Amino acid sequence: MTGARVRAAVLVCGLLAVAACGSARRGVPLTGHGEPPTAELQLGQRVFARYCHQCHPGGAGGLGPALNNKPLPGWLIKFQVRNGLGAMPAFPSRVLPGEELNAMVRYLKWLRARRP
Amino acid sequence: MTARRGARAAPLLALLLCSGCFRLLPSRGGGETRFEPPRRIEPADVALPAGYRIEPVAQGLTFPTSVAFDGEGGVYVTEAGYSYGEVVLEPKLLRVEPDGRTTLVASGRNPPWNGATFADGAFYIGGGHLAHGQILRVTRDGRVSVLVDSLPSLGDHHTNGPVLGPDGWLYWGQGTATNAGVVGPDNYDYGWLQRYPRFHDVPCADVTLAGRNFTTANPLTPEDDRATTGAFVPFGVATTAGQVIRGRPRCGGAVLRVRPTGGEPEVVAWGLRNPFALAFSPDGALYATENQYDVRGSRPVFGAGDLLWRVQPGVWYGWPDFYAGRALNQEWFDPPGGRPRPELLLARHPNAPPRPAALLGVHSASSGIDFSRGPAFGHAGQAFVAQFGDLAPTVGKVVSPVGFKVVRVDVASGVIHDFAVNRGSTNGPASRLGGGGLERPLGLRFDPTGAALYVVDFGVMTTVDGQPRPRPGTGVLWRISRAPGTAPGAAPEDTP
Numbered sequence: 001m002t003g004a005r006v007r008a009a010v011l012v013c014g015l016l017a018v019a020a021c022g023s024a025r026r027g028v029p030l031t032g033h034g035e036p037p038t039a040e041l042q043l044g045q046r047v048f049a050r051y052c053h054q055c056h057p058g059g060a061g062g063l064g065p066a067l068n069n070k071p072l073p074g075w076l077i078k079f080q081v082r083n084g085l086g087a088m089p090a091f092p093s094r095v096l097p098g099e100e101l102n103a104m105v106r107y108l109k110w111l112r113a114r115r116p
Numbered sequence: 117m118t119a120r121r122g123a124r125a126a127p128l129l130a131l132l133l134c135s136g137c138f139r140l141l142p143s144r145g146g147g148e149t150r151f152e153p154p155r156r157i158e159p160a161d162v163a164l165p166a167g168y169r170i171e172p173v174a175q176g177l178t179f180p181t182s183v184a185f186d187g188e189g190g191v192y193v194t195e196a197g198y199s200y201g202e203v204v205l206e207p208k209l210l211r212v213e214p215d216g217r218t219t220l221v222a223s224g225r226n227p228p229w230n231g232a233t234f235a236d237g238a239f240y241i242g243g244g245h246l247a248h249g250q251i252l253r254v255t256r257d258g259r260v261s262v263l264v265d266s267l268p269s270l271g272d273h274h275t276n277g278p279v280l281g282p283d284g285w286l287y288w289g290q291g292t293a294t295n296a297g298v299v300g301p302d303n304y305d306y307g308w309l310q311r312y313p314r315f316h317d318v319p320c321a322d323v324t325l326a327g328r329n330f331t332t333a334n335p336l337t338p339e340d341d342r343a344t345t346g347a348f349v350p351f352g353v354a355t356t357a358g359q360v361i362r363g364r365p366r367c368g369g370a371v372l373r374v375r376p377t378g379g380e381p382e383v384v385a386w387g388l389r390n391p392f393a394l395a396f397s398p399d400g401a402l403y404a405t406e407n408q409y410d411v412r413g414s415r416p417v418f419g420a421g422d423l424l425w426r427v428q429p430g431v432w433y434g435w436p437d438f439y440a441g442r443a444l445n446q447e448w449f450d451p452p453g454g455r456p457r458p459e460l461l462l463a464r465h466p467n468a469p470p471r472p473a474a475l476l477g478v479h480s481a482s483s484g485i486d487f488s489r490g491p492a493f494g495h496a497g498q499a500f501v502a503q504f505g506d507l508a509p510t511v512g513k514v515v516s517p518v519g520f521k522v523v524r525v526d527v528a529s530g531v532i533h534d535f536a537v538n539r540g541s542t543n544g545p546a547s548r549l550g551g552g553g554l555e556r557p558l559g560l561r562f563d564p565t566g567a568a569l570y571v572v573d574f575g576v577m578t579t580v581d582g583q584p585r586p587r588p589g590t591g592v593l594w595r596i597s598r599a600p601g602t603a604p605g606a607a608p609e610d611t612p
Contacts, residue, residue, distance in 0.1 A: 054421025
């Protein structure tokens with residue numbers, strides 16, 4: 001890797017790290033938010049509760065890292081869910097159908113926007 | 117994926133690897149902190165949904181575990197008399213006076229007293245670890261008698277507190293001896309294997325083994341030798357394929373019941389690792405919290421969050437071979453560090469395990485449970501669960517503190533909401549965050565009016581150097597109720 005590429009990679013990582021440094025906490029006591037307003041988001045909330053909450057409680061850190069404070073695009077979240085990463089297992093479509101994954105990602109984005 | 121998209125993904129994946137790789141990150145459990153007494157108590161450091169308030173009712177308690185009400189306005193707490201970390205004291209039942217002072221009602225010699233309930237003019241207390249587990253009957257004037265004895269409570273998990281069912285029977289959870297069915301060096305570290313080297317798990321019905329054995333260091337001998345141990349047998353005893361282990365009604369990993377007048381206990385359900393607390397919902401259904409597998413011992417299991425079960429009579433719930441209806445012999449549960457996958461211990465399983473009502477945080481130690489029953493508090497029919505909080509790294513690594521709060525669970529959907537949490541940019545106990553809020557919520561129960569939720573906060577327990585270190589005198593009994601002038605049952609509005 002050339003020096004210019006190293007500097008660019010460091011810059012990108014730095015910018016992303018800054019973007020990811022906010023609090024990941026989103027619970028009702030801290031934010032005052034209510035229930036998700038649409039049926040799709042409510043489906044996503046139930047899917048999140050079944051498959052994600054135990055390692056990322058409320059989208060914050062726990063066994064796994066926090067999700068709420070990372071500016072990941074939806075397609076990359078889906079990629080990681082489908083393929084797994086490190087200690088996180090893969091969730092194939094026979095376990096998590098596409099419709100449920102889409103709803104979960106939309107819910108996660110909605111939750112991410114409920115900042116304290 | 118296109119090449120352009122792949123190029124865009126590279127730095128994002130790099131960020132994920134930098135900030136989210138489990139193996140690279142250090143353990144950051146809630147107890148992995150230093151504590152300098154005294155414990156501060158500051159209700160304003162606890163965040164609640166709009167319209168609720170929290171206040172301390174009693175302070176300076178030592179290892180409190182549960183709260184009970186006598187129906188005449190009296191509030192009582194149990195002090196365990198034992199804590200992980202091998203601290204042994206006297207278990208107590210205390211009356212909490214209106215000014216917050218406590219008066220001794222009764223004490224015992226077989227801690228821990230894990231929970232109490234009041235029924236038919238007496239308290240019923242579950243406990244025991246230094247000797248076999250018991251259900252005790254304690255009168256208001258402090259006379260103690262044994263209702264049930266000889267429960268298998270000498271191991272990791274104990275006899276837990278009973279509740280009164282709508283059928284008039286007393287129901288309680290009995291924990292297992294081990295993490296995942298096999299006695300190992302982790303049980304020596306917990307302190308009981310050297311006391312009771314022949315103790316092991318006991319099933320509630322006959323089980324047939326697959327014959328899997330585990331060879332480990334032998335901490336019971338001074339020599340540098342090794343021992344081979346199978347499932348449901350003492351340390352150092354191997355098993356064979358097809359071997360049958362006889363079940364007994366005084367078994368571990370079960371919900372049991374007995375009449376308040378005494379008699380032989382009955383098995384309600386089994387295959388539950390440590391069903392710490394039980395509660396009946398307003399529609400009469402029995403629910404249990406279950407503390408799930410740790411990443412420790414001869415058969416470590418990774419990634420198993422605590423569970424909330426709707427308990428059906430006669431059903432086996434999966435321990436030691438399943439988690440939340442999933443068999444353990446798959447990638448999901450592989451322990452880190454290249455340790456072996458947890459292969460199945462039983463050759464045949466009593467039934468296909470059901471799916472839980474809710475999945476709670478891994479290592480959250482989700483414990484006390486009760487249901488709101490009406491508009492006086494709100495959220496009628498929903499469960500409230502006290503989360504003691506992780507004991508990382510002893511039970512396994514976490515990258516951020518888990519638990520240390522009270523959550524609300526919609527048992528119909530499985531959705532979990534924070535309800536009482538410490539303020540701050542991260543989650544954790546007050547001793548870690550530097551505030552005066554919650555430490556380790558363990559028990560909770562609504563008062564007889566249903567208007568106030570009492571939360572039993574065990575107090576400070578750190579895990580520096582990998583060993584639990586509980587601090588006597590730091591326990592608190594909190595009360596959560598609606599703030600004056602707020603509409604009962606109202607839900608906060610969304611703020612888009």
